[in-house]
Amino acid sequence: xxxxxxxxxxxxxxGIKPTPGWARWVNEHRKWVLAAPAMIFVAALIVFPLVWxxxxxxxxxxxxxxxxxxxxxxxxxxxxxxxxxRFWPAVGRTALFTVVVLTFEMIFGMVIxxxxxxxxxxxxxxxxxILMPLVATPVAVGMMWxxxxxxxxxxxxxxxxxxxxxxxxxxAGQYTALPTTMLIDxxxxxxMVALILLAGLTSxxxxxxxxxxxxxxxxxxxxxxxxxxxxxPTVIVALLLRGIDALKTFDILYATKxxxxxxxxxxxxxNVYAYGLSFDYNEYGVSSTVLILFFLIIIGCMWAxxxxxxx
Amino acid sequence: xxxxTFLGLALVPAAATALSACSDGGASSGSTTLxxxxxxxxxxxxxxAAIPDFEKSSGLKVELTTLGEDxxxxxxxxxxxxxxxxxxxxxxxxxxxxxxxxKNGWMADLTSKSKADKAYDWAxxxxxxxxxxxxxxxxxxxxxxxxxxxxYYRKDLVQKAGFAGPPKTLDELKAQAAKxxxxxxxxxxxVARTGKSxxxxxxxSFLYSYGADWTTADGxxxxxxxxxxxxxxMYGGLIKDYGPKNVSTDMSWPQxxxxxxxGQAAFYTEADSLYKNATDPTKSKVADTVGFAQFPAxxxxxxxxxxxxxxxxxxxxxTNQDNAWxxxxxxxxxxxxxxxxxxxxxxxxxxxxxxxxxVKGYPKDIVDATLASVKVGVDHDRPVVVKVSQxxxxxxxxxxxxxxxxxxxxxxADAHKKFDAFLADEK
Numbered sequence: 001x002x003x004x005x006x007x008x009x010x011x012x013x014x015g016i017k018p019t020p021g022w023a024r025w026v027n028e029h030r031k032w033v034l035a036a037p038a039m040i041f042v043a044a045l046i047v048f049p050l051v052w053x054x055x056x057x058x059x060x061x062x063x064x065x066x067x068x069x070x071x072x073x074x075x076x077x078x079x080x081x082x083x084x085x086r087f088w089p090a091v092g093r094t095a096l097f098t099v100v101v102l103t104f105e106m107i108f109g110m111v112i113x114x115x116x117x118x119x120x121x122x123x124x125x126x127x128x129x130i131l132m133p134l135v136a137t138p139v140a141v142g143m144m145w146x147x148x149x150x151x152x153x154x155x156x157x158x159x160x161x162x163x164x165x166x167x168x169x170x171x172a173g174q175y176t177a178l179p180t181t182m183l184i185d186x187x188x189x190x191x192m193v194a195l196i197l198l199a200g201l202t203s204x205x206x207x208x209x210x211x212x213x214x215x216x217x218x219x220x221x222x223x224x225x226x227x228x229x230x231x232x233p234t235v236i237v238a239l240l241l242r243g244i245d246a247l248k249t250f251d252i253l254y255a256t257k258x259x260x261x262x263x264x265x266x267x268x269x270x271n272v273y274a275y276g277l278s279f280d281y282n283e284y285g286v287s288s289t290v291l292i293l294f295f296l297i298i299i300g301c302m303w304a305x306x307x308x309x310x311x
Numbered sequence: 312x313x314x315x316t317f318l319g320l321a322l323v324p325a326a327a328t329a330l331s332a333c334s335d336g337g338a339s340s341g342s343t344t345l346x347x348x349x350x351x352x353x354x355x356x357x358x359x360a361a362i363p364d365f366e367k368s369s370g371l372k373v374e375l376t377t378l379g380e381d382x383x384x385x386x387x388x389x390x391x392x393x394x395x396x397x398x399x400x401x402x403x404x405x406x407x408x409x410x411x412x413x414k415n416g417w418m419a420d421l422t423s424k425s426k427a428d429k430a431y432d433w434a435x436x437x438x439x440x441x442x443x444x445x446x447x448x449x450x451x452x453x454x455x456x457x458x459x460x461x462x463y464y465r466k467d468l469v470q471k472a473g474f475a476g477p478p479k480t481l482d483e484l485k486a487q488a489a490k491x492x493x494x495x496x497x498x499x500x501x502v503a504r505t506g507k508s509x510x511x512x513x514x515x516s517f518l519y520s521y522g523a524d525w526t527t528a529d530g531x532x533x534x535x536x537x538x539x540x541x542x543x544x545m546y547g548g549l550i551k552d553y554g555p556k557n558v559s560t561d562m563s564w565p566q567x568x569x570x571x572x573x574g575q576a577a578f579y580t581e582a583d584s585l586y587k588n589a590t591d592p593t594k595s596k597v598a599d600t601v602g603f604a605q606f607p608a609x610x611x612x613x614x615x616x617x618x619x620x621x622x623x624x625x626x627x628x629x630t631n632q633d634n635a636w637x638x639x640x641x642x643x644x645x646x647x648x649x650x651x652x653x654x655x656x657x658x659x660x661x662x663x664x665x666x667x668x669x670v671k672g673y674p675k676d677i678v679d680a681t682l683a684s685v686k687v688g689v690d691h692d693r694p695v696v697v698k699v700s701q702x703x704x705x706x707x708x709x710x711x712x713x714x715x716x717x718x719x720x721x722x723x724a725d726a727h728k729k730f731d732a733f734l735a736d737e738k
Contacts (some may be wrong), residue, residue, distance in 0.1 A: 067415060151556070171559070262561055
């Protein structure tokens, strides 16, 4: 405080013009001033839409968001939460999709990371090949797999025919479509998990592992009791990143099955459902409700996972 | 897309409303720059090539945006919701979004403009397409592309099976499809759209030809009509019994057309405006053997739809409406309609069809099928409601159930109940 009082006086004696009032204000509040652009940005692009979506979810907005709408309280929430035809099946599919792909991606990712940890001949080529799916555009990936899994002209059935397995409906089947999209997701996103885990593995020191080896632990014991616990923070990060992404999967599902997730909504997850409600049905109130509920689900999952990570 | 999808979705309604506050009347009055937004289409290509001529004669500058069908739809959802004035001329689908747009007050009234100019000759437009671009007795759009459902068929296969010609009735279609499918392993007797929503429009001609319709005169569901059940059974049965093996239930026209182009199906019912996909040798293996016929007659005769798949309208929030009409009047004039039709896009103008120049290059059988269909055509190919997407899914569900061999009667009864409730809710 003293400094601020004395400084202008000192400056005047030195022949420097007194600092204008606004500049002093800026100087005194510089932590807010410097953070302001970022805060305004966050407020405008995240907080405002979120609040607005919450507001819309409490109205019967449809057709046009500018049309007259009535405040209907929790009406939409009651409607959505009691909808056993589209909403709950979509929640179920979202959960199933996330759990299945996450499980396989973590297991395969771990195996790949452990294999890639040791150097071997042709290592760079193998790494490159494994990372390929990751860099491909999801929509292009969707289109590619759609062709591969075409029941009549696709490669998948041609390959099955070689080993005398009858053709499968794949994406075209009411009950096979969701597992098929899971397969595509696992194919595409396992490399990312492998990459994160590999980074974690590389940073681990070899000593605990060597000590365990000297104590006579088997390979499995060394992995389960030494490497895995040490790697846990990285595993949690991979789970969080991939888990949230898997919950929100949209592109692969939309590219392979289109609006509504197929004629029987067989791959309709919450994200696909919400998109359809907004852009196809123009039911902005209901759509906002689904999005808010979806948002809460994601926050809940994140919180649960992050909480476990801290333990 | 992934991580941003949720946020992006959350943003849309919000951004739309936020924008609305500041963008009303964004365009300056009578600006010489005209903002035109069109869908990717053969029609658009033909018009694009001629736009410099329009710019020269009118002194206007055209700022053109072209987008894919779905992106265009999303654009309208965002921009029109925001009440934007920076769209003047809009290409839209009268039967899919026309009623919603008009109800929301997004379409300018073109009634007096369309009828003012004698040389433009509004009476020259076919009746059913005009009905579809009219909302509450006001003209809100000018049809640019029309289509009717016709029968695509393989002449060689029909001949090989010993039939004198393509089927005249739906029962004959069934018999011919059955014979050809049995005689030619690997070739389906029949293919058509199978997706719950895409199939609705192509199923509609079956429905009308059986003497049924989606709704009754007083706006209730008409699906409890036993004739409707017969129509569902016919369409679904044709695909279930004689369609491609392991048939997907997501097919829209590109997938169904691909099967026909590959020579894997004998009959295919589809919009005539897509005929070039079957006759173009670079796309189609059956280009030399494809034939076209009028939609086969059902118990109520041959009743294909005759609808405008696309039309031009003017954004009501545009402050450049007079110039926007100038563009539409030019693009839908007799001369330009002739040009676009010659490029392969069926026009809505009778004079163009009557003109031998207008059908030059078209296969004779498609011209015959089209002209015959215009006479008997029905003016809608889907339920005429505001929320078309939901309605299509409701009435389309029994199509898919018929294809997959489920209980069609139960499915139609269920659809009738839901569609009736939907219609009551929309009133």
